[in-house]
Amino acid sequence: MWTQLFSIITVVVSLAIVYKKFPSTTRDIKYLSLTALFGWLIGDISVATNIPYQANLHIFLQSFALSLLLIIYLIFIRQRKPVIFRYPYYIVFIPLLIPIAELIVMQTEIMKEIILMSLHGVSILVFILLTVGYVKELQHKLLTILGVILLLWGFTFYWILQNYYIVFEWAWGITNSLGMIACMYSFSDLLLFNENQSIDS
Numbered sequence: 494m495w496t497q498l499f500s501i502i503t504v505v506v507s508l509a510i511v512y513k514k515f516p517s518t519t520r521d522i523k524y525l526s527l528t529a530l531f532g533w534l535i536g537d538i539s540v541a542t543n544i545p546y547q548a549n550l551h552i553f554l555q556s557f558a559l560s561l562l563l564i565i566y567l568i569f570i571r572q573r574k575p576v577i578f579r580y581p582y583y584i585v586f587i588p589l590l591i592p593i594a595e596l597i598v599m600q601t602e603i604m605k606e607i608i609l610m611s612l613h614g615v616s617i618l619v620f621i622l623l624t625v626g627y628v629k630e631l632q633h634k635l636l637t638i639l640g641v642i643l644l645l646w647g648f649t650f651y652w653i654l655q656n657y658y659i660v661f662e663w664a665w666g667i668t669n670s671l672g673m674i675a676c677m678y679s680f681s682d683l684l685l686f687n688e689n690q691s692i693d694s
Contacts, residue, residue, distance in 0.1 A: 497541045499666030504534045507677045514681035519572075522565050522684065529561035552605055556592040559612040563588040566619050569683070573627075610652050617644050620676055623683065630686040633679055640675025643668050 508530050515523045536554035539547040567585035591612065598604035624637050631637050647669035 496662055496666050497537045499663075499670045500537045501534060501541075503670040503673050504530050504537070506674050510674070510677050510681060514678065514685070516684055519568075519684055522568055525561050525565050525568075529558040529565075532561070533558040549599055552609060553592060553595060553599070556595050556609055556612055559609075559616050560588040560591045562616050563612070563619070566616075566623065569623070613648060613652070617641075617648055620644075620680070624679065627683055627686075630683055631679060632682045636675050637679040637682075640672045640679060643672030644676060647672055 508527065511523060511526045511530065515526060517523070532554045536551040536558075539550050539554075544550075564585050567588070571579050571582070571585060591608065595605065595608050598608070621641055624631065624641065628634065647665055650665045650668065
């Protein structure tokens with residue numbers, strides 16, 4: 494229950510950040526972010542209301558949201574490349590194959606967990622690489638570092654130290670929520686810098 498409560502609060506705050514901080518010039522990133530957050534929110538509500546098949550729906554929507562996050566990263570990376578070196582736009586949507594593939598193995602608990610854990614870990618890793626690569630463009634460096642530390646701790650707590658997670662679920666909820674909000678706010682710095690560069694050029 495604590496997990497869903499903190500997650501719902503996090504999604505609401507993140508929606509506000511995306512709506513107010515993400516520049517309108519990056520409409521694809523903004524709309525994909527909103528879609529991912531709404532998908533995550535529906536998954537959390539399904540668990541809180543205990544609707545039929547809520548467990549599978551929750552996992553699928555989490556995977557779908559994280560796949561959209563990978564698409565957002567690919568779009569951002571594509572935008573930062575010189576036009577001549579940009580990969581075709583349709584390439585960015587390849588991560589959508591992941592939740593589709595997950596539907597095939599939905600009845601296999603281990604495979605579902607592996608896919609979700611991989612998506613979770615890769616999403617954090619890519620964000621770390623982006624922030625390291627564009628650290629000079631971050632206006633809130635300490636907030637970014639704090640967010641990354643919290644997300645890494647949340648990942649470790651949930652996937653590796655599961656015995657402790659069961660006892661301290663509320664602590665994981667706070668840690669993960671604060672990390673997600675901090676990193677979402679930091680990512681808006683990169684998008685705003687990107688917009689300013691486009692205007693200057």
